[in-house]
Amino acid sequence: MTSSRNRISKAVIPAAGLGTRFLPATKATPKEMLPVVDKPAIQYVVEEAVTAGLSDVLMVTGRNKRPLEDHFDRNYELEEVLRNKGDATKLTRVQESSDLATMHYVRQGDPKGLGHAVLCAEPHVGDEPFAVLLGDDLIDPRDPLLARMNAVRDEHGGSVIALMEVDPETIHLYGSASVSGTDDEDVVRVSGLVEKPSVADAPSNLAIIGRYVLDPAVFAVLRDTAPGRGGEIQLTDALQALAADPSLGGPVHGVVFRGRRYDTGDRGDYLRAIVRLACEREDLGPDFRDWLRAYVNKEM
Numbered sequence: 518m519t520s521s522r523n524r525i526s527k528a529v530i531p532a533a534g535l536g537t538r539f540l541p542a543t544k545a546t547p548k549e550m551l552p553v554v555d556k557p558a559i560q561y562v563v564e565e566a567v568t569a570g571l572s573d574v575l576m577v578t579g580r581n582k583r584p585l586e587d588h589f590d591r592n593y594e595l596e597e598v599l600r601n602k603g604d605a606t607k608l609t610r611v612q613e614s615s616d617l618a619t620m621h622y623v624r625q626g627d628p629k630g631l632g633h634a635v636l637c638a639e640p641h642v643g644d645e646p647f648a649v650l651l652g653d654d655l656i657d658p659r660d661p662l663l664a665r666m667n668a669v670r671d672e673h674g675g676s677v678i679a680l681m682e683v684d685p686e687t688i689h690l691y692g693s694a695s696v697s698g699t700d701d702e703d704v705v706r707v708s709g710l711v712e713k714p715s716v717a718d719a720p721s722n723l724a725i726i727g728r729y730v731l732d733p734a735v736f737a738v739l740r741d742t743a744p745g746r747g748g749e750i751q752l753t754d755a756l757q758a759l760a761a762d763p764s765l766g767g768p769v770h771g772v773v774f775r776g777r778r779y780d781t782g783d784r785g786d787y788l789r790a791i792v793r794l795a796c797e798r799e800d801l802g803p804d805f806r807d808w809l810r811a812y813v814n815k816e817m
């Protein structure tokens with residue numbers, strides 16, 4: 518199959534992981550629903566897709582899917598109470614998430630890995646290129662990444678992944694890419710990928726982060742991808758097959774992202790996301806910054 522060069526209109530958001538790093542908070546609640554200041558993490562991700570022009574969103578859910586679906590649905594009872602109180606500000610906040618995008622849902626069943634979650638999207642996506650946004654990866658709204666990835670796909674076809682330079686000692690926590698440069702300073706050609714390599718085996722300190730623009734050829738490759746690391750079907754393994762043989766679905770390029778990104782499935786990064794976004798909010802920021810400055814000076 519050759520690379521399909523249509524424009525992208527659909528976003529897939531895998532949100533069926535178990536979130537074990539965040540137990541017990543994630544025992545009965547998906548980690549994507551944990552609040553970052555006053556919005557669940559997943560709402561930032563859907564907003565990012567919509568900002569990039571992708572208002573058809575398919576969420577891949579697992580157990581505990583109800584809160585995710587409810588959050589993007591209308592809540593007539595709450596809306597009625599707020600309307601009767603004349604509280605227009607809160608009413609707008611409640612309606613924002615249900616007016617955001619056209620939402621679709623598919624169940625993954627067993628969480629057999631990110632690659633398997635993406636494969637569950639095939640009946641909805643069909644034979645079109647599409648974007649994948651990991652539901653627990655928050656890209657700061659001021660640092661647009663997806664638009665740049667779409668532009669790279671328009672230019673080169675194939676698939677585009679997002680990469681970030683990390684401390685080489687931490688590369689074992691990510692997928693790592695083997696790359697060569699292109700004419701664009703922030704774009705690389707990917708020749709190989711390995712999921713969570715040991716520090717010694719990592720081809721580079723360029724880590725895969727949770728945004729992808731994928732050629733539909735990835736579905737056929739995923740179907741043939743055997744379970745890899747951790748017994749899960751790894752998206753990185755399918756992308757490695759695409760990178761190794763461009764006749765399958767075009768080349769694989771990487772956009773090297775240098776903006777702000779938070780892994781909200783990691784407790785430390787989650788706390789950093791909240792502090793940073795709260796400090797920068799116009800409504801909460803001034804008071805919160807004063808408190809934080811005093812706290813740091815006095816207690817630390």
Ligand code: UTP
Pocket residue numbers: 531532533534535536537538539577625627628629630631633634651652653654782
């Ligand atoms: P993670 O590696 O963060 O998985 O998945 P996890 O299992 O949720 O987290 P921990 O390590 O147990 O805390 C990366 C993304 O892929 C999704 C997750 O929801 C997350 O957005 N995912 C992962 C699925 O949708 N299905 C899976 O089977 C695995």
